[in-house]
Amino acid sequence: MKWLLACIAPVLLAAWILFLSAHGPASWVLLPGILIGIACAAGLSFLRSFSPALRALSLTLYLLPLGLLSTYRASAFSVSKDFELGALPLASAPSEMSIAQLPTGVTYRSAAFGYRGGSLFEPRVFSMTAILIKHPKGDLLIDAGFGRDIAQHLATLPLPFQLLTRYTLNKTAREQLQSSGYDLTRLRAIILTHSHWDHISGAADFPEVPVWIPPAERSFVQGEDVTTATARSIKSLHIEEYRFDARPYLGFAESHDVYGDGAVVIVPAPGHTPGSVIVFVTLADHKRYAFIGDLAWQLEGVTEQEERPLTQRIADFEPRLVREHLAHMAAISARYPELTLVVAHDPRSFASIPKWP
Ligand SMILES: [Zn+2]
Structure with missing residues (x-):
């Protein structure tokens, strides 16, 4: 049971982050978020009692929500290119337009x-x-x-x-x-x-x-x-x-x-x-x-x-x-x-x- 929680909690956390980002925040999304947070904390606290293989699996699954969150951080935007814009192009739009x-x-x-x-x-x-x-x-x-x-x-x-x-x-x-x-x-x-x-x-x-x-x-x-x-x-x-x-x-x-x-x-x-x-x-x-x-x-x-x-x-x-x-x-x-x-x-x-x- 403990191992199930330790493996499912990070997956649920990733799903919750995805849902919140795409759907927009709503108050009803927060309660499941708190429950998932508690489950994650509990899952992490059980880690020490697991075999090394199970511990590695669970920790790897925690990379999912971390990976998702990392995509939101502001990052340097680098396009090193000079754009030859030239003058504003001429236009002769009709007055009825x-x-x-x-x-x-x-x-x-x-x-x-x-x-x-x-x-x-x-x-x-x-x-x-x-x-x-x-x-x-x-x-x-x-x-x-x-x-x-x-x-x-x-x-x-x-x-x-x-x-x-x-x-x-x-x-x-x-x-x-x-x-x-x-x-x-x-x-x-x-x-x-x-x-x-x-x-x-x-x-x-x-x-x-x-x-x-x-x-x-x-x-x-x-x-x-x-x-x-x-x-x-x-x-x-x-x-x-x-x-x-x-x-x-x-x-x-x-x-x-x-x-x-x-x-x-x-x-x-x-x-x-x-x-x-x-x-x-x-x-x-x-x-x-x-x-x-x-x-x-x-x-x-x-x-x-x-x-x-x-x-x-x-x-x-x-x-x-x-x-x-x-x-x-x-x-x-x-x-x-x-x-x-x-x-x-x-x-x-x-x-x-x-x-x-
Ligand atoms: Zn579109």
């Missing part, structure tokens, strides 16, 4: 889930927001947030992730547009920053609107990665590929100018997924935004250059590239503070964008 946000829902997490160094006990609400760009040459959505079938979409992902995800669905992007009398035929495309469940779900509500992703993201969706199971499950998706031109933009080697006027320019930023992109938007009054998708999950990812910790290995296709693009965006932000960085899941970064309608 505008942008608006459509918040479709939220998930509940902790700061520790969002960025390295964040507290396990600081709740963070993650935004799931679509952006509408109105332009005389046809409107765009950047990401689509949660759609009508979000429950089904979440169910396509691994069970542990489902158990670690608590969410609220508000009004979907389609419902918000329709209830305001918006003419849906104006929508030219949905630009995905990447094809994960929480960005693509709402696109399922617009079977008539093309979903734009670059070839690298299309092959990723067509592969077998567990994180794109949602995208594969949506049969009505009308995917259209676009390609990048060898035209540098703020230090990125390639770009795709959607309207040809510099108002909406997409650059490749692979890392979180192979076809992740950043969308730069410039309005007629010269307000500038960079929609960086899930390059970071919270603003601190860029301002403190602390990437997501524990989940990085699961969530990021190539963490090294994520780090590099974070440093690149931090350099852009430092040089051009007038450009607003919009982190898809940080509600604070949407503050200056008017709500639709």
Whole structure:
């Protein structure tokens, strides 16, 4: 009995840390935490009475929670690279152009889930927001947030992730547009920053609107990665590929100018997924935004250059590239503070964008 406790307690502690980080802190999580803490202390106190082999096994299991906690410590972020940013690119956006946000829902997490160094006990609400760009040459959505079938979409992902995800669905992007009398035929495309469940779900509500992703993201969706199971499950998706031109933009080697006027320019930023992109938007009054998708999950990812910790290995296709693009965006932000960085899941970064309608 004692050996069972000594071996199970550290595993429970690891599970509790994982749960707290992904789910966000809640008072009811604390009581099991205290009980698990007592069990761990008891397990450790029995160690001396165990055989050397059992003692070694139990101590090894204690490395699990320690390993998890170590991923949260603030660490030096080192990308030694000079980014050739150049001047702010010119844009001639039409005066009728505008942008608006459509918040479709939220998930509940902790700061520790969002960025390295964040507290396990600081709740963070993650935004799931679509952006509408109105332009005389046809409107765009950047990401689509949660759609009508979000429950089904979440169910396509691994069970542990489902158990670690608590969410609220508000009004979907389609419902918000329709209830305001918006003419849906104006929508030219949905630009995905990447094809994960929480960005693509709402696109399922617009079977008539093309979903734009670059070839690298299309092959990723067509592969077998567990994180794109949602995208594969949506049969009505009308995917259209676009390609990048060898035209540098703020230090990125390639770009795709959607309207040809510099108002909406997409650059490749692979890392979180192979076809992740950043969308730069410039309005007629010269307000500038960079929609960086899930390059970071919270603003601190860029301002403190602390990437997501524990989940990085699961969530990021190539963490090294994520780090590099974070440093690149931090350099852009430092040089051009007038450009607003919009982190898809940080509600604070949407503050200056008017709500639709
Ligand atoms: Zn996301």
